[in-house]
Amino acid sequence: QKTHASDTNTYKDYSIHVTPEILGMTRDVLANALFDENIETKKYFYPPLHQQSLYSRFHDPARNDLSQTELLADGILSLPIYESLPDETVSAVAETLERIVHSQRERRASTIEGEPRRVAAGR
Incomplete structure (x- = not known):
């Protein structure tokens, strides 16, 4: 993303949401894979406010369903930006990032119900 000279940018966060059903891995697995490639990431907005010690006493799960907040917070990963x-x-x-995701998808595609697919010799 390019910015113009007249633009102001804080360069604070560039976050993605990791959806395991789409990417085939959790946010933490992706973060570890990126770390192994010397790419530092951060889990921002985690845990969500209602789960932090300062605010948790104000949250009443019986009155407020924050499951979507938790789902989003569990998947947010901030990539390097400055x-x-x-x-x-x-x-x-x-x-x-693309290589890691592609590799994970290939692993998933080559597995049926937890068993590796058998490939005929010569293929």
Whole structure:
């Protein structure tokens, strides 16, 4: 994403939501895989406010269903972003993320009910 000279940008967060049913992995698994590639990520907005010690006493689960808040908070992962982040690094992060997700999807596709698919010799 490019910004114009007249724009103001805080470069605070660039977050994605990791949906296990779509990506085939949880936010924490993806964060660990990126860490293994020397890409630091952060779990922002986690835990949600109603689960933090300061605020948890105000939350009454019987009156307020915050399951969607929890679902969102469990999946948010913030990727590296700052003003002097070179375009090459942005591209490397995106390519690494894509490679990890693609690899995970291939692993899932080659497995049927927990058993590896048998591939005929020569294929």
